[in-house]
Amino acid sequence: MISKIFVNLPVKDLEKSMSFFRTVGFSFNPQFTDATAACMVINEDIFAMLLTHGKVKEFTNKQIADAHKTTEVLTALAVDSKATVNAMADKALQAGGKEAYQPKDHGFMFVRSFEDPDGHIWELFWMDPAHVQAQ
Numbered sequence: 623m624i625s626k627i628f629v630n631l632p633v634k635d636l637e638k639s640m641s642f643f644r645t646v647g648f649s650f651n652p653q654f655t656d657a658t659a660a661c662m663v664i665n666e667d668i669f670a671m672l673l674t675h676g677k678v679k680e681f682t683n684k685q686i687a688d689a690h691k692t693t694e695v696l697t698a699l700a701v702d703s704k705a706t707v708n709a710m711a712d713k714a715l716q717a718g719g720k721e722a723y724q725p726k727d728h729g730f731m732f733v734r735s736f737e738d739p740d741g742h743i744w745e746l747f748w749m750d751p752a753h754v755q756a757q
Contacts, residue, residue, distance in 0.1 A: 630671045632678040645717035689741030698745040704732045707746045
């Protein structure tokens, strides 16, 4: 069974990216952070590895996508309230992020999104637990 997820994202300026995400509210695990990679803690089982382009090239022969021009992934993070969505999105924008699209309020779900300094799109959303049917 899968127990954790590590999303690997290429970044041009590791320190700038780390500073941006610290402002948004994330921390980094120093055990897995060095001059070429930073382990961003999203929660106890979800991590984003911010990797310099040189580090990414150790894992792939493919060209690194320019996320300012193409969308390679949309990373959606569920949070506990609309207020948390707004607080985190506002921090991202204040830290230099760019709004990816206008907020979407579907009644049962509220979503805001932003682009990080490298153009990766992050979606923050809250879904009303009463709306989610048990499976």
